[in-house]
């Protein structure tokens with residue numbers, strides 16, 4: 312089986328934003344794809360990346376499995392000292408809150424209470440650590456992608472007043488489809504898998520043996536809005552529940568996603584969509600909002616990974632709606 316370097320082109324002069332200063336990270340990879348085709352190699356910061364955008368390549372990407380749990384454990388155990396210390400500190404703070412919660416007579420059914428309940432029955436140290444790590448994860452992920460996605464959902468609804476009226480009136484199914492659609496269009500995620508043991512990988516054109524130490528990657532913004540005609544526009548009706556209703560125009564249904572596909576898709580999809588739906592319905596039901604931007608807001612060009620952050624402030628005027 313050939314090595315990737317034997318058969319795949321190398322995108323010259325491309326670096327990733329964590330290694331070199333890049334003006335527009337997504338445009339840089341898009342340019343490489345235009346030049347090299349759907350599957351190519353990027354050498355950045357001394358590391359090797361195999362990027363793939365072909366239907367078979369993307370399907371092979373989502374099908375990659377963790378075949379070596381021992382190697383995973385070694386990777387997990389190595390380094391990241393500072394991060395581990397920070398998590399220990401968080402665990403201490405949350406432990407105090409759990410103690411207070413345990414001794415309080417009135418237990419609420421809020422998110423913290425639900426997390427605490429989920430760890431009931433575990434030994435004290437496992438329970439305490441588990442609650443702390445869940446709280447830390449929800450904070451980190453909510454502060455980043457969730458808030459950004461909610462922002463785009465509101466931006467898009469403000470541009471579609473008839474849909475906005477229905478969401479504000481409580482149409483939760485439409486609100487969820489709007490949330491998925493805005494998240495799809497705002498996706499800047501680089502999806503990456505670290506290769507721990509040599510793995511055979513079907514790019515659609517050939518099968519290559521990717522060496523250990525390499526990264527196999529794809530980039531959602533290069534597919535989500537262009538893998539079939541019409542995907543560049545905002546249309547919540549293209550979603551049925553959590554899927555694209557009619558994927559027949561797509562060479563593979565995996566070419567488009569908001570929360571990922573397969574084993575590593577976002578475990579917080581339901582949580583995120585219900586948080587977005589509730590926030591959209593309440594905010595738009597209570598306040599009349601007037602956008603203050605002229606052109607549709609643009610993402611920070613250098614960003615790669617996660618949901619786009621807006622390049623400029625997106626201000627809205629808002630006024631409390633009277634009782635209806």
Ligand code: HEM
Pocket residue numbers: 448449450452453456457460461494500502503569570571572574575576577578579580582583618
């Ligand atoms: C709108 C908000 C969010 C979006 C668009 C989003 C999107 C994604 C995507 C596309 C993946 C798949 C990555 C991959 O396959 O490599 C992912 C994974 C993940 N997400 Fe989210 N996410 C969101 C919110 C959250 C929140 C709030 C949490 C935590 C409370 C969370 C926790 C995770 C975790 C732990 C994974 C890794 C799963 C795994 O590797 O098995 N996400 N997310």
